[in-house]
Amino acid sequence: MAAAVYAYATHIDCLDGLAAVGHIAHRHVATRILREQYPLIGEKLLQAMKDVLQDAATEDVIAAWAEAYSALADIFIQREKAIYTQENQDDRLTGAK
Numbered sequence: 001m002a003a004a005v006y007a008y009a010t011h012i013d014c015l016d017g018l019a020a021v022g023h024i025a026h027r028h029v030a031t032r033i034l035r036e037q038y039p040l041i042g043e044k045l046l047q048a049m050k051d052v053l054q055d056a057a058t059e060d061v062i063a064a065w066a067e068a069y070s071a072l073a074d075i076f077i078q079r080e081k082a083i084y085t086q087e088n089q090d091d092r093l094t095g096a097k
């Protein structure tokens with residue numbers, strides 16, 4: 001996950017090129033990850049950054065990462081919502097569930 005966040009940071013100007021987003025979103029949907037879970041994971045990620053960076057984790061640095069995480073989480077939440085919606089439509093068409 002940290003690697004994915006780092007890849008996002010280094011590709012911040014060309015998010016369309018982040019092919020990994022679609023793959024990860026499908027993995028998340030397969031394990032039934034919900035949008036409500038993103039804030040807690042974000043908190044844990046930021047805490048881990050503070051633990052590792054220590055004094056280098058200034059308020060500005062942490063605020064920038066919080067903003068970046070939130071934007072990335074929104075991308076996943078939207079993509080995953082679309083996959084869940086598609087699954088529901090497919091289920092209705094096939095009469096599954």
Ligand code: HEM
Binds near residue numbers: 041
């Ligand atoms: C922006 C936030 C997140 C990023 C960048 C991220 C990134 C990733 C990546 C790179 C993988 C591996 C995908 C693969 O199999 O190749 C993954 C899988 C997974 N993530 Fe996330 N994740 C995020 C948020 C979350 C949240 C909020 C949860 C909920 C607790 C979560 C739970 C999982 C689980 C359970 C898997 C394993 C899925 C499987 O079994 O294949 N992730 N994530």
